[in-house]
Amino acid sequence: MLKLTNLQKNYPDFSLDCSLEALPGRITGFIGPNGAGKSTTFKAVLGLIHSDGGTVELFGRKADTIRPSDLQRIGVVMAESGFSGELTVTDISRILAAFYPDFDADWFREKAEALSLPMKKKLKEFSTGMKAKVKVLSAISHNADLLILDEPTAGLDVLARDQILEMLREYIENRENSSILISSHISGDLEQLCDDFYMISGGKILCHEETDRLLSDYAILKVSPQEYETLDKQYILYRRQESFGWSLLTDQKRFYIENYPRMVVDRISMDEFMMIMLKGEKL
Incomplete structure (x- = not known):
């Protein structure tokens, strides 16, 4: 659906060099801190800014x-x-309807009513959540094959976020050859929505991983300085010093559970994963 190979954009204080792929039938997350390059990537893909190198492939x-x-x-x-x-x-x-031949007016109206969006009220009178629903509904309503969504749930309450996420689930379930590329600062949304994700920092892709594998195989080990010295570190990816000793990122959780039964092995979230990769030291 969408493939970026070394997509580049250079500014005096920032350089983007991004490679990623959004595949049919999948929802791909795009995570990273503010200023990492997520919005710049989206703008370059859409031709809103001129890229300085690399390739963009859209639908082949x-x-x-x-x-x-x-x-x-x-x-x-x-x-x-x-x-x-x-x-x-x-x-x-x-x-x-004027811009898109495949726009489904009946579906748009039915969905707007289901989302409690008043048809004749001006958008300036809408809440933040209502405006976000209109934007996502509009993106979906013309039978698009690829959705590019930059922070679609930012600033929304739990109910509004849940309604938007449900719209996206329905979209991908009903269109098996379609794809979604979505960025969000709310990692919990991406954990429950995305099949895979890319992490970007400083304009560079740091990793690409399956979401299920992150949640099942990765973990944070919390060890004292003494435990760290005797630990088998072959499956440790990153470490971060803490007041109690070390927090360690591994992608082989089962190995440490089986071989170090007394060790603290914490389930990881996307937020914790991103934090230790950005703030920690690679081994």
């Missing part, structure tokens, strides 16, 4: 051969953009 086509009909197969949510506050949901429906 290189960037210079992408057709307008290919772009109509993309649904986009950008964190810093949205519809005019003077528009209503009805206005948006008419605009989308």
Whole structure:
């Protein structure tokens, strides 16, 4: 669906060099701290900024051969953009119908009503959560094959986030050859939604992993200085010094559970994974 190979963008104080792939039938997460390069990557893919090198392949086509009909197969949510506050949901429906031949007006209206979005009320009177629902609904409503979503749940309460995540689950379940590339600072959303994820920092991809493997095979070991000295470190990826000794990242949790039964072995989250990789030391 989407393949980036050494996509580059250079600024005086920042350089992006990103390679990743969003495959059919999968939801791919894109994680990293603020300023890591997530939004820059999305903007370069969409042609909103000029890239300085590398290749973008969309639906098997290189960037210079992408057709307008290919772009109509993309649904986009950008964190810093949205519809005019003077528009209503009805206005948006008419605009989308004019731009996209495959726009489903009946589905859009039914889904808007199910999400409690008033059709004739101006967006400037909507809550943050309601505006986010409109953006995601609009991205999905024209039968897009690829969704590129930049922080679609940012600033939302638990209920609004859950409704948006459910929309995305329904989308991928009903369109087996479609794909989603999504960034979010809310790691819990990505843990329950994504099949795999890429982590970026300082404009570089640090890792690519399956979400199920992260949650099943990775762990944080918490050891004293004495335990650290005698520990078999062949499966330790990163370490971070703590007041009690060391926090250690491993991708072989079972090995340490079986061989060190008294050791503290904590289940890992995406937040903890990202923190120890960014703040820790690679072994």
